[in-house]
Amino acid sequence: MNRRTRLSLASALAAGALATVSACHSSNGALPGASGSSAAPVAKQAVSLGTAADSTGPDPAVAGAKSGGTVTVLQQNDFSHLDPARVYSSPNQTADLLLTRQLTSYQYVNGTTRLVGDLATGTGTPSDGDRTWTFTLKQGIKYQDGSTITAQDIKYGVERTFEASLSGGPSYLQTWLTGTANYSAAYPGPWGGKSLAAIQVPDSRTVVFHLTSPHADFPYAVAMQAYSPVPAAHDTRTAFDQDPFSSGPYMIQSHQADKSMVLVRSPGWNAATDPVRHAYPDEWKFEFGGQPLDIDQRLIAANSSDSTAMTFNTLVTSDVAEQVLSTPSLLARTVDQVSPFSTYFDINNKRITNLKERQALLMAFPRQQVREIFGGPLYGDYTNTILSPVTNGYQNYDLYHAPVTGDPAAAQKLLAASGNAHPTIVFAYAGTTQWEAAAVAVSTALDKAGFKVVTHEVDSKDYYDEIGDVNNDFDLYYAGWGPDWPSADTVIAPVFDGRLIAPDSPDTMLFNDPAVNKEIDRINAETDLSQQDQDWAALDKKIMAEAPIIPWVDLRQVSLYGPGLGGVHLGFIGTVYPLDVYVK
Amino acid sequence: MATLLTDAPLPEATTAAPPEGRSPGALAWRRFRRDRVGIASGIVVALFFVVGLGAPVISWLYGKNPYTTYGQNQPGLLNPYGYPLGSMGGMSSHFWLGVEPGLGRDVFTQLIYGIRTSLLISLTIVVIVTVLGTLVGLVAGYAGRWVDYSMSRVIDIVLCFPATLFFIAFIPVAQSVFVSPTQEVPTWMRAATVILVLSAFGWATTARLIRGQVLSLREREFIQSAQVIGVPARRIILRELLPNLWTPILISVSLAVPNYVTTEAALSFLGAGMVEPTPDWGRMIQRGAEVYSADFSYMLFPGLAMLVFVLAFNLLGDSVRDALDPKSTR
Numbered sequence: 001m002n003r004r005t006r007l008s009l010a011s012a013l014a015a016g017a018l019a020t021v022s023a024c025h026s027s028n029g030a031l032p033g034a035s036g037s038s039a040a041p042v043a044k045q046a047v048s049l050g051t052a053a054d055s056t057g058p059d060p061a062v063a064g065a066k067s068g069g070t071v072t073v074l075q076q077n078d079f080s081h082l083d084p085a086r087v088y089s090s091p092n093q094t095a096d097l098l099l100t101r102q103l104t105s106y107q108y109v110n111g112t113t114r115l116v117g118d119l120a121t122g123t124g125t126p127s128d129g130d131r132t133w134t135f136t137l138k139q140g141i142k143y144q145d146g147s148t149i150t151a152q153d154i155k156y157g158v159e160r161t162f163e164a165s166l167s168g169g170p171s172y173l174q175t176w177l178t179g180t181a182n183y184s185a186a187y188p189g190p191w192g193g194k195s196l197a198a199i200q201v202p203d204s205r206t207v208v209f210h211l212t213s214p215h216a217d218f219p220y221a222v223a224m225q226a227y228s229p230v231p232a233a234h235d236t237r238t239a240f241d242q243d244p245f246s247s248g249p250y251m252i253q254s255h256q257a258d259k260s261m262v263l264v265r266s267p268g269w270n271a272a273t274d275p276v277r278h279a280y281p282d283e284w285k286f287e288f289g290g291q292p293l294d295i296d297q298r299l300i301a302a303n304s305s306d307s308t309a310m311t312f313n314t315l316v317t318s319d320v321a322e323q324v325l326s327t328p329s330l331l332a333r334t335v336d337q338v339s340p341f342s343t344y345f346d347i348n349n350k351r352i353t354n355l356k357e358r359q360a361l362l363m364a365f366p367r368q369q370v371r372e373i374f375g376g377p378l379y380g381d382y383t384n385t386i387l388s389p390v391t392n393g394y395q396n397y398d399l400y401h402a403p404v405t406g407d408p409a410a411a412q413k414l415l416a417a418s419g420n421a422h423p424t425i426v427f428a429y430a431g432t433t434q435w436e437a438a439a440v441a442v443s444t445a446l447d448k449a450g451f452k453v454v455t456h457e458v459d460s461k462d463y464y465d466e467i468g469d470v471n472n473d474f475d476l477y478y479a480g481w482g483p484d485w486p487s488a489d490t491v492i493a494p495v496f497d498g499r500l501i502a503p504d505s506p507d508t509m510l511f512n513d514p515a516v517n518k519e520i521d522r523i524n525a526e527t528d529l530s531q532q533d534q535d536w537a538a539l540d541k542k543i544m545a546e547a548p549i550i551p552w553v554d555l556r557q558v559s560l561y562g563p564g565l566g567g568v569h570l571g572f573i574g575t576v577y578p579l580d581v582y583v584k
Numbered sequence: 585m586a587t588l589l590t591d592a593p594l595p596e597a598t599t600a601a602p603p604e605g606r607s608p609g610a611l612a613w614r615r616f617r618r619d620r621v622g623i624a625s626g627i628v629v630a631l632f633f634v635v636g637l638g639a640p641v642i643s644w645l646y647g648k649n650p651y652t653t654y655g656q657n658q659p660g661l662l663n664p665y666g667y668p669l670g671s672m673g674g675m676s677s678h679f680w681l682g683v684e685p686g687l688g689r690d691v692f693t694q695l696i697y698g699i700r701t702s703l704l705i706s707l708t709i710v711v712i713v714t715v716l717g718t719l720v721g722l723v724a725g726y727a728g729r730w731v732d733y734s735m736s737r738v739i740d741i742v743l744c745f746p747a748t749l750f751f752i753a754f755i756p757v758a759q760s761v762f763v764s765p766t767q768e769v770p771t772w773m774r775a776a777t778v779i780l781v782l783s784a785f786g787w788a789t790t791a792r793l794i795r796g797q798v799l800s801l802r803e804r805e806f807i808q809s810a811q812v813i814g815v816p817a818r819r820i821i822l823r824e825l826l827p828n829l830w831t832p833i834l835i836s837v838s839l840a841v842p843n844y845v846t847t848e849a850a851l852s853f854l855g856a857g858m859v860e861p862t863p864d865w866g867r868m869i870q871r872g873a874e875v876y877s878a879d880f881s882y883m884l885f886p887g888l889a890m891l892v893f894v895l896a897f898n899l900l901g902d903s904v905r906d907a908l909d910p911k912s913t914r
Contacts (some may be wrong), residue, residue: 018833125770293880318665318874318878319874319875319876319877321665322665322667322877323877324879366656372656372662372664372666372686373666373686374666375665375667376663376665377664377667380664419756432855433874434686435862436859436867436870437860440653441656441687444653444656454767454768455860456768457859459756473764506890570637
């Protein structure tokens with residue numbers, strides 16, 4: 001299950017969560033204050049696989065960048081995990097960009113993103129119909145103590161993710177290697193002395209993964225921070241979380257939980273081997289504990305050391321939005337891009353089995369009224385699809401042509417055809433002022449269409465547990481999702497595969513269509529990635545014909561950074577990307 | 585004999601009585617009328633009552649209600665970010681105090697309906713708290729010995745209980761016990777929970793005050809003589825003691841009302857009180873605190889209204905005390 005959904009809720013729950021204004025997004029129309037925005041949106045581009053030449057390193061230089069200096073990162077909370085095996089939420093993943101390297105990684109050059117070999121010389125060689133993947137490691141790749149990163153360490157790093165006590169990380173490789181979602185039963189992890197036969201290490205520079213089913217997008221999966229190398233000799237087990245042994249360009253100098261953390265250069269890291277990390281600053285200082293508004297105000301004031309400060313994921317709050325949007329000097333140092341997170345309203349497909357009724361909900365839903373409460377166009381861009389523009393193969397379509405303000409007349413017609421003109425709908429929402437207001441807007445609009453609306457407040461701490469309950473008594477609730485890599489395999493497969501329905505599973509809409517499940521298997525078995533992308537897009541449309549969700553907005557991220565920094569932009573993880581940042 | 589004693593003027597009143605011989609009530613009214621601050625705050629308080637209880641009438645005359653999302657229904661009231669267009673939160677001849685950011689409801693009607701919510705809830709609490717507290721205080725103070733001891737310990741425990749924390753934790757739990765998730769928590773039930781929980785902790789203050797008064801009164805000659813001639817305890821409590829306690833009761837009532845108005849608002853502010861769509865000051869101020877830098881007036885009007893109300897009620901309470909009990913000093 002993807003922890004990133006939690007982040008997208010968190011940002012939606014944050015007081016006046018705002019994301020950015022992009023001049024490029026025509027769907028929003030002209031936005032006041034947006035004309036000065038220089039930031040490019042995350043391109044609606046495919047993330048292609050780079051060649052071996054792209055993978056050699058060093059990373060092509062950022063124009064005007066220079067080495068040295070200290071960057072301060074202001075974060076609302078400390079990173080909950082740094083142990084790569086437990087890293088899944090986007091702030092944690094962003095921190096681990098600085099502390100770990102993977103077999104493959106995303107390379108950003110002038111707004112284009114490519115997947116290239118990071119520790120490996122390329123993006124892997126498939127054989128046996130994409131069931132076997134072979135990676136060759138580069139030479140000269142070293143840990144913080146100068147020892148060499150070996151293929152055994154890659155294997156050990158993946159094996160650690162099987163340990164039941166190292167919870168919280170993604171489960172893709174574990175499931176693919178063992179063929180079962182209950183992978184810890186198949187292989188308990190390396191601490192008991194057992195080795196995983198599905199990963200073979202013929203020599204210290206070659207690692208071979210044997211999957212139980214074909215996965216053409218395997219190179220993307222190994223780019224996740226969870227599958228970083230860990231040397232068995234330095235595995236401090238659960239203590240690794242506080243002080244991970246660095247394979248990346250920086251290592252931890254000091255870390256006071258919930259207060260501060262300082263990263264300094266790792267002596268073992270060699271820029272010549274690394275095609276994705278620049279590591280321009282000498283030092284990273286993290287400060288934890290500020291409220292979003294405090295962080296915004298410090299970044300606006302940019303006093304002394306704050307002039308080289310940034311934040312990974314704190315959004316510009318509605319309190320200062322007006323000021324930031326109307327001040328060109330502030331707008332010029334704002335990251336302003338659509339993030340990979342899509343948000344939607346789940347229709348409980350187990351309770352509402354009538355297609356016409358689900359379609360009526362979709363037609364009547366006041367998407368604009370609700371978005372206005374969360375900051376309007378700053379919050380995100382309307383979407384009518386399941387996949388977001390950052391996903392490979394994304395196709396924009398609008399199956400229902402539902403107006404964003406809702407169409408009560410059309411909904412009434414659908415309800416009349418459904419046989420029950422006045423069904424009762426339970427709308428569950430997290431107990432914050434904004435969601436309370438949203439509930440008013442939702443019930444007003446649905447009332448007009450003939451629904452009888454019951455609004456049910458859920459304590460915001462328990463929100464995901466309550467809607468994750470497979471026997472929940474709600475009909476309509478907010479949820480969100482961000483892909484783990486730019487393939488629909490990490491969206492449609494986990495969210496809409498009805499066989500995966502379990503407590504807290506991402507299939508919170510409880511959608512289970514055997515035909516769709518079968519199609520997911522069929523697409524996953526395809527070996528051609530571009531064919532997969534096309535088929536995923538077709539499946540997206542097919543699923544929406546059943547109206548299991550009401551697509552709402554693709555979230556945007558607007559974050560400020562200090563005037564003393566350059567090379568700041570959003571990364572695929574959905575946070576401000578630290579690897580191209582330099583001190584001016 | 586007992587009747588004669590009951591009708592005897594209060595010792596305080598006797599000393600203050602001018603020669604022409606007025607009743608204590610008339611004397612208090614005379615003193616109150618001379619207090620200009622008292623009169624002014626009394627008028628303000630009366631105005632709040634009229635506006636609050638007459639909210640539906642005012643809303644009907646004004647042509648708006650607190651529930652319609654005007655800003656979302658008609659263009660030109662809110663900008664694309666959900667904030668009111670125009671100065672001072674969208675103040676205009678149509679929307680006297682502007683519109684709410686986000687939903688675009690009318691601020692003026694929300695405010696006057698908010699008064700009604702606050703007043704109805706806090707007055708109910710005050711009535712319950714006063715009746716219960718007076719009874720407990722009377723019994724404890726008059727009975728003495730183990731009755732007084734045990735009741736006083738209960739009062740101590742209630743008084744030192746971390747009440748605010750309890751409210752926040754208990755109110756949602758209490759509501760979820762009685763209402764299934766598929767049903768809306770009815771507004772009357774939310775109000776009832778707030779009233780119940782606040783009353784459960786509020787009576788102790790009144791009880792302790794009354795007990796103290798009773799302790800000093802019961803040593804007075806008129807009570808002792810009543811006891812000596814065999815007047816039943818119940819009659820002594822109701823006919824001898826209670827009439828002498830009206831002054832502290834009235835004063836505590838007049839100071840408790842603004843106290844409960846702010847407490848109720850604080851609970852709503854913390855998310856444990858009244859919820860949407862019931863108009864409520866606490867929630868308006870909470871929303872105002874979130875949007876204050878972009879739309880200051882949305883915090884200003886409910887904040888000002890509450891300030892004026894609490895100030896006026898407290899001043900009125902002071903004046904009532906001065907009028908009823910001229911010997912006490914501020």
